[in-house]
Amino acid sequence: MSFFIPKGYRFSGIHCEVKPNTEKKDLALVVSDFPATVAGVYTQNLVCGAPVQLDRKRTPGEDFRLIITNSGVANACTGELGLQNAEKMVALTARELGFPEEKGLVMSTGVIGIQLPMDRIEKGIKMAVDALAPTLEGFCDAAHAMMTTDTVSKTACRTIVLSNGKTITIAGMCKGAAMIGPNMATLLTSLLTDAKLCPEDAQRLLKSAVDVSYNCISVEGHTSTSDTVLLMANGAADDVPLSGSDLEKFGEALKEICIDLAKMIPNDGEGITHLITIDVFGCKTESDAKIIAKTIANDALVKTAICGADPNWGRITSAAGRTGVLFDPMKVSLKVNGYLLYKDGTPVDFDKPAVSKDIRDHKDTHFELFLSEGEAKTRFWTSDLTMEYVRLNSDYTT
């Protein structure tokens, strides 16, 4: 599959020793050659990192030129000095590039509670500026430099032909350390497009896309202090702001990219053996469906059962029952990997070894839970819970 990058951007990813004792890249730079609109969606955790505080103030907005991102140190729980360092990271990069100091954004991921090594970051910024290139290689370097314990870099793209015949591109890079997160499985994403968007449209479409993607994945239900998704739109392919059916198409493509990227998170991380897709149907409201799907997605008993290839329908239906959402338990049915295990509140006599083998033989597991309260539905993704997860998370900082 070909990968396309949007026009009017330069990228780099370099190593400047924020991550000690490794050669791994730890500083990513994305520069727009044109003033760009940026929208942002951030962690809802009250305890949030300095970069989140800074970006939240600046977005949505216009005329942005750069996103500087480091991995290795999250710059969270770092007080006043942390905030100053986040601002300084952006200002140093902007100065190096000749842009106004406030026209940049910053993301950080890694260990929390320690300060950024600003001397090394400062040297790194010069290196990153020197390395900038408008190429796929540069894009991939940047994607790599965001990674912490990710085992693969996560990228996705879409192109759209507008009604005026012009082609625009959206490309996204994402890091999400899934189960073996650096303290708390931080999620960072940069979505870059050469379409033009006004800040209000950018913010609205980004919010909608995040709602059906990043807000529908779960590893252990822990919202990081640093989760950030940024959408940058520079108009390099077409400088007329999108509207009408073009805007709609763009919104759909953005959703698709976000779902592609979001699913890569529970699918990554050592220790995982299954990616579980949870469909909940027949709810009164979408909010009810989400509560049920999320509760199942976070349930340790459900997740360990799938790890053991155990078609334990009781854990799934009982997780739905404990949510507080009202439904008729005698009108609940459940399929796992297409096999009907539970119908109208009653267990079905199914071939347990066959279903167990089916779960064991496939990395993808599919739950379909059917209620009879209405037409609302949702889809969620999660991973199973394995011994390897516990081993990896038992000794992260010490």
Add this chain to the structure above:
Amino acid sequence: MSFFIPKGYRFSGIHCEVKPNTEKKDLALVVSDFPATVAGVYTQNLVCGAPVQLDRKRTPGEDFRLIITNSGVANACTGELGLQNAEKMVALTARELGFPEEKGLVMSTGVIGIQLPMDRIEKGIKMAVDALAPTLEGFCDAAHAMMTTDTVSKTACRTIVLSNGKTITIAGMCKGAAMIGPNMATLLTSLLTDAKLCPEDAQRLLKSAVDVSYNCISVEGHTSTSDTVLLMANGAADDVPLSGSDLEKFGEALKEICIDLAKMIPNDGEGITHLITIDVFGCKTESDAKIIAKTIANDALVKTAICGADPNWGRITSAAGRTGVLFDPMKVSLKVNGYLLYKDGTPVDFDKPAVSKDIRDHKDTHFELFLSEGEAKTRFWTSDLTMEYVRLNSDYTT
């Protein structure tokens, strides 16, 4: 420590092959020689077992004579036949003892989704009636017969001298399979006293006691379909209903017993290496404190950190931050096992190897989280998350 049982009760616990391929006891009977008041608190799971549905209808009430309990099969998700079987279990026992059929209660725990083996239960009831004895041995047999994957039987007692000089006794037996629950870690408790209580007082005091005990423990946050706590009061030691300071004293003793029993649950179960006590101080409301404590208690990243003796304060403060409860993050402090790790929103430079060793060397771990929003506080108990937990829960039914 001496153990006292209340007057006017007979107990038995026998094996009747509800649990196949074992000699383990699986049917427990408690009989009151006097008509007794019973109050009950039940699971809030919408999907609940047949015994819960039956007991919920009958309590609080008076003139009860028996509680029949089986382990091995939960009689949950068993439809209309399950309800009939629950009623039949009580009726058969009552008939055998010469009591009215509706004056009994029933509890079941074990695998869900299969029907009770009523022929074996029926034979078992006769054996249990024959074995009844007003002795500590009978009490212990009954406590054993409730167990599923519990590694120890769980009992507690208190005696109180009333203002009239008479002594009354409360004794409790509890099963809670903690992390390696039979599908979902069901909790059952019978609390028996020879004091006299009116149904309203019994219900009110039981509710208060459960709120500070069973509602403050968590293993993986999964509310079972079958959780049941019953309080039976027969007045054999003093047939005047408790009131005034005696009633208050009784309420306090009931809380103590419930806390004793509740703490035994996360403390039991193979796979556990730490019992974690979570104190949250300085909240605006007790409800805020509970939300924070419960979120920390259920957080897989917090629980794996303690398993690894990792004083990872970031995971604890971040769990508090993601609850939705509003507080000033710059006024948060945290102690683990008495060591100050985080003060006023800033990490403290502490001796990490020493704290890690302290966690590793003690089964009890103590978190103290200090906010500055008010005077409300709470205490919660949970267990750590270990590889053994995952191993055990990965293959329960298959």
